[in-house]
Amino acid sequence: MPELPEVQTVLDGFTTALKGRRVTSLTGLYPGTLIIDPDIPNEVFPARITCAERRGKYMLFCLDSGYRMIIHLRMTGKLVYNPTPGEYGKHERARFELEDGTAVHFIDPRTFGKITLCATENMAKFIPELGAEPLSKEFTPEYCRSRFTGKKQPIKTALLDQRIVAGLGNIYVCELLYRCGIDPRRPAKDLSDKELKSVVRHTVEVLNEAIANNGTSISDFRSIDDKTGGFQDFLRVYQKKHCPKGHDIANVRLGGRSSFYCPVCQK
């Protein structure tokens, strides 16, 4: 499931694959996958991508036709560059055709992923409120304190809230809390300043390690070249039976999500 490091990996690959190339068309192949802002005409393509950035788990693109594109992979979305054009299996939900005849396929078995085309001034309508980028200087212990004050919900749930921190998902929150030695069930408001410092430090640490390894290939995550990520080899608690120290891992549901932690190491 793509979280910040996986989205960054896909974005880098997609940008590289499309660098200097003209996209001749974008075709939606499943109802609801391709969303088009009613304020824009249909002539979005052909176009070149002139800029690409990530915001949380959203990929944002500028097109030289003057419009914007937003891609969210949700659970199972993948972008696959295919140098030999043609059909691409039953889970293909959208297709970018390039002028040289190659294509990028949007593959998404569970169909939650979305590609949005919109006018620049309408961007905000298609992107929800997002909190701090965890790899920016905005993400500090003081920021966490301000957002966690009065929050009774578990720290795990608060960190998954994209309005508080943008880009974290279930895997990395489980992992960073293990590194912090913090029980995921603890109310967010109860964390000490020292613990918030630890949360920030370990969030940055785990995300940077994952990015360096091209993400985590749990489920079926692949980069655009269909390569697996490598961070799954470094997971310490997520879907594990034992933590690195040999203790049994517990799995509780918090906010409807399975939450792996070590009852001995995390207090």
Added chain:
DNA sequence: CAATGATCCTGTCCGC
């Protein structure tokens, strides 16, 4: 306003 729950969707895995 905060917190919880249902929803979307399909591949995978488990038990019988």
Added chain:
DNA sequence: TGCGGACAGGATCATT
């Protein structure tokens, strides 16, 4: 072997 059911979960919407 095959079937039903539980499970996975990001974001959104509805409910408490």
